[in-house]
Amino acid sequence: MGILNSVFDSIGGTFADQWKDIIVPGSFDEQTVVAPGIRRSGQDGRGSNYGNSGVLSNGSIIQVPEGTAGFIYSRSGIERVISEPGGYEYRDGQLSVFDAQDRTENGLGEIFMGQIGERIGFSGMTPDEKRVCFVNLREIRGVKFGTRGPLAYNDLFYGTDLEVHSFGSIALQIADPVVFMRDFVPAGTYSYSLASPQAREQLIAEFLHSFIGALNRLSKTYRISQLPSQGSAIVDAIMSDGGNAATWEKRFGLKLTSVAIESIDFSDASRELVRRYSEKKMDVSAYEGISEHAANVAAQQKIAEGIRDKGLGDAGGMLFGMNLANGLDPRNASQATGAAAQAPATSGSTPAPPAPAPDLDAQIETLKKLKELLDAGILSQEEFDAKKNQVLGL
Structure with a gap:
């Protein structure tokens, strides 16, 4: 039968x-x-x-x-x-x-x-x-990843290791379908999807290992807040490592094409560390700004006072204050004016030609003599102006 x-x-x-x-x-x-x-x-x-x-x-x-x-x-x-x-x-x-x-x-x-x-x-x-x-053979997008625990990120901007959590997605593409079917897809399987956690478990584990190494190499160039926009740089860093995700094409016929970081979040301890750092930096910047402004004002006042005391009056103080305050380093102004106060005044009926690099006292003395010659009618206004510009280096 x-x-x-x-x-x-x-x-x-x-x-x-x-x-x-x-x-x-x-x-x-x-x-x-x-x-x-x-x-x-x-x-x-x-x-x-x-x-x-x-x-x-x-x-x-x-x-x-x-x-x-x-x-x-x-x-x-x-x-x-x-x-x-x-x-x-x-x-x-x-x-x-x-x-x-x-x-x-x-x-x-x-x-x-x-x-x-x-x-x-x-x-x-x-x-x-x-x-x-x-x-x-098309690009397979939207394969999610996330760190189970905090990653250590050595941020050179802050000068310390920070703990971060990161979430995002990767895109993959099958570069060699024969290698992929023989070495990645289980034998006797004719339907396979990376939507299954079991299918992508090994890939995500290896990717995260490469991802951590890539982030720390990029810390020499990018602050942690810049990383979400550096998807291509992350892929390049992963592929240059030579391990884990960089070996997929040879082992599985599969290559990593892009990384999209959706978020990078500090751990509570790292967030507090960054907050304290930012507050201190703002305090220091504010103090430096106030100190610099005060120093500039004091320097200009010293220059104006020194010139006025040499006998050119308020107009001379304004003239030289504006000119010399622009030409001198405010941090050295007190030294320049102090040297001017100690230098002895020179006299003579005919001024000697100015030195190649006259100091403040010499400039003041020369201009006083020129002004006397102008008032006496020996120099014309045009000649006085020309000599004045020469003395001041204008």
Whole structure:
């Protein structure tokens, strides 16, 4: 009775599997990396292919969409990879009476009797099994990550290690689909998504290890508040490390394409440390600003007073105060005016030519003499102005 059942099953299975198939990908979402190939069983109410899902007949069409690679599996493993988009006609499957080439080369009798005889020995089943799946070659975005505990970030701006929590997402892309299917996807799996925590657990663990190292290398260049805008720099730092995430392309055929940091938050202790640092810096800046302003005012006053005391009056004080306050370093003003107060006054009927680099006393004395010559009518106003500009270096 079992043999008869096997015969009937073999005949029924042979007839059912004669149909040529149209294989299309199953549904893809944003994080699907592998989708199974499914048989299109109907179109506009027509079609009813109920053959074995593991049988591909000659002449079947495998439709490979843009951005995917089609994989055909036999019992021995990967049989063929279709990397070009379009419709691919399969010719290494079971003979089909609906395929013109098979009918011409083998005839109807050989097609039917050969398959029925083969199936009887396997209790009505065919030993030939083919599977089709599709690998997503597009960028896979939105793979979330988050630090379970605080990360140590050596911020050179603050000069200390800070503890931070970081959250964000990464984007990945399959660079070598064959390596990916052989070394990353579990054997015998034709549907796989990184939306599953189990699927991305190892990736996220290795990424975080690389992420921590990259952040600390970037601390020499960026303050921690600048890191959310440095996604490309983080990827470059991770890839230059040579370990963990940088090895994915060679190990898994998978590469890291981008990192998006959604937030970096201080731990409570680090937040308090930064707050105290900022307050102290603001206090120091305010004190330095007040001190500098006071020093400048005092220097200008000393210069004006020194010139006025030399006998040129208030107008001379204003003139020299404005000119010399711009030319002298306020921090050295007290020294300059002190030296001027101690220098003895010179006298003579005819002033000697000014030295190449006259000091303040010499300038004042020369201008007093020039003013006397102007008042006596010896110098014209134009000559006085010219000599005055020469003395002042204008």
